[in-house]
Amino acid sequence: MKKFTKLTSAVVPLNIENIDTDQIIPARFLKATTREGFGENLFRDWRYNSDNTPKPEFVMNNPTYSGQILVAGKNFGCGSSREHAAWAIQDAGFDVVISSFFADIFKGNALNNGLLPIQVSEDFLKQIFTAVENNPEITLTVDLENQTVAIEGKVLPSGEDLGGAENFEINAYKKSCLINGYDDIDFILAQKDLIEEFEKG
Amino acid sequence: MQSPPLLGGLGGAKMSKTLVEKIWDAHVVKSEEGFPDILYIDTHLIHEVTSPQAFDGLRKRGLPVFRPQQTVATADHNVPTLNQLLPIKEELSRYQVDMLTKNCAEFGIELYGLGHPFQGIVHVIGPELGITLPGKTMVCGDSHTSTHGAFGAIAFGIGTSQVEQVFATQCLLQSKPKTMKIEVNGELGKGVCAKDIILYIIAQISAAGGTGYFIEYAGSAIESLSMEARMTICNMSIEMGARGGLIAPDQITFDYIKGRKFAPAGQDWDKALVYWKTLYSDADAKFDSVLTFDAADIAPMITYGTNPGMGMGIQENIPATTAQPEKEQLSYQKALDYMGFDDDASLIGKPVDYVFIGSCTNSRIEDLREVADFVKDKRKADNVTVWIVPGSKQVEQQAKNEGLDKIFEAAGFQLREPGCSACLGMNEDKIPAGKYCVSTSNRNFEGRQGQNARTLLASPLTAAAAAVTGVITDVRELLEKVEG
Numbered sequence A: 001m002k003k004f005t006k007l008t009s010a011v012v013p014l015n016i017e018n019i020d021t022d023q024i025i026p027a028r029f030l031k032a033t034t035r036e037g038f039g040e041n042l043f044r045d046w047r048y049n050s051d052n053t054p055k056p057e058f059v060m061n062n063p064t065y066s067g068q069i070l071v072a073g074k075n076f077g078c079g080s081s082r083e084h085a086a087w088a089i090q091d092a093g094f095d096v097v098i099s100s101f102f103a104d105i106f107k108g109n110a111l112n113n114g115l116l117p118i119q120v121s122e123d124f125l126k127q128i129f130t131a132v133e134n135n136p137e138i139t140l141t142v143d144l145e146n147q148t149v150a151i152e153g154k155v156l157p158s159g160e161d162l163g164g165a166e167n168f169e170i171n172a173y174k175k176s177c178l179i180n181g182y183d184d185i186d187f188i189l190a191q192k193d194l195i196e197e198f199e200k201g
Numbered sequence B: 001m002q003s004p005p006l007l008g009g010l011g012g013a014k015m016s017k018t019l020v021e022k023i024w025d026a027h028v029v030k031s032e033e034g035f036p037d038i039l040y041i042d043t044h045l046i047h048e049v050t051s052p053q054a055f056d057g058l059r060k061r062g063l064p065v066f067r068p069q070q071t072v073a074t075a076d077h078n079v080p081t082l083n084q085l086l087p088i089k090e091e092l093s094r095y096q097v098d099m100l101t102k103n104c105a106e107f108g109i110e111l112y113g114l115g116h117p118f119q120g121i122v123h124v125i126g127p128e129l130g131i132t133l134p135g136k137t138m139v140c141g142d143s144h145t146s147t148h149g150a151f152g153a154i155a156f157g158i159g160t161s162q163v164e165q166v167f168a169t170q171c172l173l174q175s176k177p178k179t180m181k182i183e184v185n186g187e188l189g190k191g192v193c194a195k196d197i198i199l200y201i202i203a204q205i206s207a208a209g210g211t212g213y214f215i216e217y218a219g220s221a222i223e224s225l226s227m228e229a230r231m232t233i234c235n236m237s238i239e240m241g242a243r244g245g246l247i248a249p250d251q252i253t254f255d256y257i258k259g260r261k262f263a264p265a266g267q268d269w270d271k272a273l274v275y276w277k278t279l280y281s282d283a284d285a286k287f288d289s290v291l292t293f294d295a296a297d298i299a300p301m302i303t304y305g306t307n308p309g310m311g312m313g314i315q316e317n318i319p320a321t322t323a324q325p326e327k328e329q330l331s332y333q334k335a336l337d338y339m340g341f342d343d344d345a346s347l348i349g350k351p352v353d354y355v356f357i358g359s360c361t362n363s364r365i366e367d368l369r370e371v372a373d374f375v376k377d378k379r380k381a382d383n384v385t386v387w388i389v390p391g392s393k394q395v396e397q398q399a400k401n402e403g404l405d406k407i408f409e410a411a412g413f414q415l416r417e418p419g420c421s422a423c424l425g426m427n428e429d430k431i432p433a434g435k436y437c438v439s440t441s442n443r444n445f446e447g448r449q450g451q452n453a454r455t456l457l458a459s460p461l462t463a464a465a466a467a468v469t470g471v472i473t474d475v476r477e478l479l480e481k482v483e484g
Helices: A084-091 A104-111 A122-134 A172-180 A185-188 A192-199 B020-023 B052-061 B091-107 B122-128 B145-151 B162-170 B192-203 B229-238 B250-256 B266-276 B326-339 B366-376 B393-401 B403-412 B462-470 B477-484
Strands: A006-014 A067-073 A096-099 A115-120 A139-145 A148-152 A166-167 B029-030 B037-040 B043-048 B071-074 B110-112 B138-139 B154-157 B172-176 B179-186 B213-220 B245-246 B289-296 B301-303 B311-312 B356-357 B385-388 B436-437 B454-457
Touching: A006 A096, A006 B162, A006 B311, A067 A122, A084 A104, A096 A122, A096 A139, A104 A172, A104 B162, A115 B477, A122 A148, A122 A166, A148 B052, A185 B037, A185 B162, A185 B172, A192 B029, A192 B037, B020 B043, B020 B154, B020 B213, B029 B366, B043 B122, B043 B162, B052 B162, B071 B122, B071 B192, B122 B138, B122 B229, B122 B393, B138 B145, B138 B301, B145 B154, B145 B229, B154 B245, B162 B172, B179 B192, B179 B366, B192 B289, B192 B301, B192 B311, B213 B229, B229 B245, B229 B250, B245 B250, B245 B385, B250 B266, B326 B356, B356 B366, B356 B462, B366 B393, B366 B462, B393 B403, B436 B462, B462 B477
Parallel strands: A006 A067, A067 A096, A096 A115, B043 B071, B043 B138, B071 B110, B138 B154, B179 B213, B179 B289, B213 B245, B356 B385, B356 B436, B436 B454
Antiparallel strands: A006 A139, A139 A148, A148 A166, B029 B037, B037 B172, B301 B311, B301 B454
């Protein structure tokens, strides 16, 4: 699994709530039998018209915004369990998704692929959206070891600093998986004798 | 398979437990501070869409499927619902379904594929074959695995990395969920179905209101429901964010299971029954959250937006954007724009283009019987295309044995072959852009049933009423006419 420790990047803001996995990757693109290549269809129907021309108003088609951090409204990743959603986000170049609330299955899928889902407070999420709106070039620094996410740099032309930082929670085991790049299968396989013991009752 | 584990502590005083805790604790292989539990999985269901990458993962690691006999496969998401015995026309779909056949053969997994009399939607065939049983842990790479909770099982959807994990170890690393009890008491009104109960609950607590929880449904209105109706309720637990939803097994459950293909029989049945009868939440068990609803408050429901929480009683008006919390107004307005609906509008009388009766939520024999009973001697409106997609080959066969196919044919309803079909439009069963579909499925997300398609979720009865009148209709009015 891909390792993650620290990242400083500009952000792509998607201020919409309840983004479901059908929006992240529509079902008609789930026919592939490998994990690669889903990025080009990430947010397909928000990103492209039905004749495949880009929709200029969608944030990923706006050259002003770029970066490895996707910031989205609350209840991100609800709906289907398709792991293709996490693969698509990662394949499109993102390493972190920030929201004020994640759906359970999406969150687990992301963590199992080295894509870091960070849950921040509603207030801090709003602060990030406001900061990017005022200055698309601001960056966020995500530090997994210290479990912090910080808005870096001057936000307003007046020089006013809208920056700020917040701590985030992450399961200690999952954190060590991300930092070291190992996964659940490695962990369970190392204890296979316990499983056989359990089966014997 | 596992013999039923003994419950209760060794020696010490027995702690009060919820049903979820009883089943969970009986399946913990290892619990260690700071780590998720290693949870043993009794049954793993798989299908063509979320398994190929997991099989590839096994090959890369050089691992077999650890317990292939506890794994059952079917092809459902991506299969045509017409002429199923002909080769699948669409190349990628055919490849994916063929890949499942190849993988199951290579790893020694039983497959109920196209042409098999047991083929069908994974969450329909598990129960009807007696694979789904009380007290089991069950997973599938599909979020509607919560359906199986209707039998008093811990059943939940997983991602493909976890499918690989279960293949490799028959276990999952999983933190114990919080528990929520949702009680629905009293009697349901005429024309109100199980689907209305769950759409009502989701509308009350929102599409995220159950996240982090396993839900136990209880109360007199739930206890009086058939197994099919209970499955409809548990199925949509995920639509409020809960990974699982379950109902304590009772005589209705046991009667449903007895005699089914893979259900225990003889002495095994007696032994199982003793265990199953211990599967209830202790009277003083503590839930993390408890909600109570009155069945009499529930009307036939319909959704007006693009998540299942955006639902209302069919006689109500669409809530105004300004009545939403300020930070949610943008998303709310976006949803109404997508649907082509206005604030404060009533949906009654609104023309519909398609009616879809099917999906793991509402494609069981009871759903088809209910629809047939309603449409007998009626005909669909000219402006509506009606698809009925049975949940399995067995449901399809039973519908034919009971003559329901004749009723549907006379009504102009198209009875198709089993699969997930227009619930998610992976095959060719798509709703065209801009069209309105009253659907008995579980998700009204943008584009779910086809690019720019507009979905209104409802019960089979409400869907049938729309099919007959061609517009959104309060089914209670039609039921009254019949009686009057």
